[in-house]
Amino acid sequence: MISNLAEGVEGFTSNVYLVTGDRTVLVDVGNDFDVIARVREHVETIDAVVLTHTHPDHVGNLQAVTTAFDVPVFGYDLDASGVERAIADGDSVVLGDHTYTALHTPGHKDDHLCLYAAEPEILFAGDLVFENGGFGRTDLEEGDRSLLVESIRRVLETVEPGLEVMYAGHGRPVQTEPYQTIELAGQAARF
Numbered sequence: 001m002i003s004n005l006a007e008g009v010e011g012f013t014s015n016v017y018l019v020t021g022d023r024t025v026l027v028d029v030g031n032d033f034d035v036i037a038r039v040r041e042h043v044e045t046i047d048a049v050v051l052t053h054t055h056p057d058h059v060g061n062l063q064a065v066t067t068a069f070d071v072p073v074f075g076y077d078l079d080a081s082g083v084e085r086a087i088a089d090g091d092s093v094v095l096g097d098h099t100y101t102a103l104h105t106p107g108h109k110d111d112h113l114c115l116y117a118a119e120p121e122i123l124f125a126g127d128l129v130f131e132n133g134g135f136g137r138t139d140l141e142e143g144d145r146s147l148l149v150e151s152i153r154r155v156l157e158t159v160e161p162g163l164e165v166m167y168a169g170h171g172r173p174v175q176t177e178p179y180q181t182i183e184l185a186g187q188a189a190r191f
């Protein structure tokens with residue numbers, strides 16, 4: 001089961017996905033709202049935090065989360081503030097009841113990860129691509145448009161065209177033609 005705990009929150013926060021199951025995980029923790037209370041509406045505790053990247057809108061609540069739940073924080077770059085355990089490109093990561101493959105996908109930020117499960121065809125896209133063919137900003141520090149285009153290309157090569165749902169760092173889940181949405185983002189990012 002996957003729930004966006006940031007749904008309805010106004011302000012500068014990313015989405016926060018609570019993935020429940022064998023290993024209950026928060027994918028990103030958001031910023032500037034009481035995410036702990038929202039976690040507890042669903043579960044008593046969690047097993048880990050996995051960060052798609054370490055922009056402030058994705059990690060602002062990290063201290064509160066680790067204080068409340070005392071769980072390990074996984075991310076790509078151990079030098080990033082708050083990241084304790086590294087996920088390398090190609091690593092397997094269990095979220096809920098399924099195994100995801102981590103894809104290092106820089107371009108929006110150097111430590112950016114996407115997480116893909118071939119079974120049952122789910123992609124956590126972070127801020128690489130968004131609904132309606134949107135794509136992550138590349139005008140911030142560490143932003144690099146050609147790297148972003150390359151990362152999108154790599155996701156398209158890895159993800160099956162039958163992708164069922166894409167959960168991005170902002171916006172609603174994409175359940176209608178998510179693969180085509182990523183293709184669209186790839187085309188748009190080239191210009």
Ligand SMILES: [Zn+2]
Nearest residue numbers: 053055108127
């Ligand atoms: Zn970001």
